[in-house]
Amino acid sequence: MTLVKFANGHKRNGLSPLFTDAFESFFNDSFVSDRFTAKVPAVNIAETENHYHIELAAPGLKKEDFKINLEKNMLSISAENKSAAAGETKKYNRREYSYSTFVRSFTLPETVDHANIEAQYTDGILSVNVAKKEEARQVTREITIK
Template identity: 40%
Template sequence: MKQALSAWNPLRELEDFQNRILRAFNPNNRDTAGQSPASTQWSPLVDVSEDEDSYKITAELPQIPKEDVKVTVENGTLVISGERRFSHEDKSMKYHRIERGYGSFARSFNLPTDADPSRIGAKFVDGVLHVQIQKSEHAKPKQIDVRVD
């Protein structure tokens, strides 16, 4: 019996391994392709940055109404959560592929020790959530004049 040789592709093996892991943790033990759009897991993309005065988290939340987004802080953890609903208004429409994520999401961020949880602000503009976390005043560096006698 003659076996055909194929080129080894480590990325393909890694993808296969990842898919096996994801299927193992799927409570229904089936591919996500077979799930309804409302039950797929997704997580919004975020940028986290810092300047001298504050930390900033920017999250992409397209097609999510402001009312469906929550920002909470508890025990040093900031949580952004919400839900993007799938609505198919046209019942005659057949969907061949649904790749955008729908359903509930939650992203958690441990606040740095110099963050002030009482000074957190959030604004929602054009599907983008901007969270600003002010740093504590006592954590900011201060210059002290040293007198030489």
């Protein structure tokens, strides 16, 4: 006996349910979806009055593995984990975290101070602080009502 799923309310565009379900199950399979998704760390970007803050989650790496470059207004963060690639003797049944090499690039606005960019790697989080130019900082003041 075969169980056939039918999605109520979804248009199938004229394809038979078996044909559509075959493609859905193929692309939702973890073996296939792992190959199609980018293996890059997640990033949080925040803005304060004086800085832009970029936090990149990359556990298992060392600060020596990272390379941060600035070319014009493009900030590139890359990493290569040489120790994981060389001499691997384990046979994995499933391997979900494999940030052996990656590159993340960010276009910075014209308002950043290129000379004042700092980075720190602590507890698996790479934090990059990009300072804003003095004229780009928001001036706040209270306006009195006459």
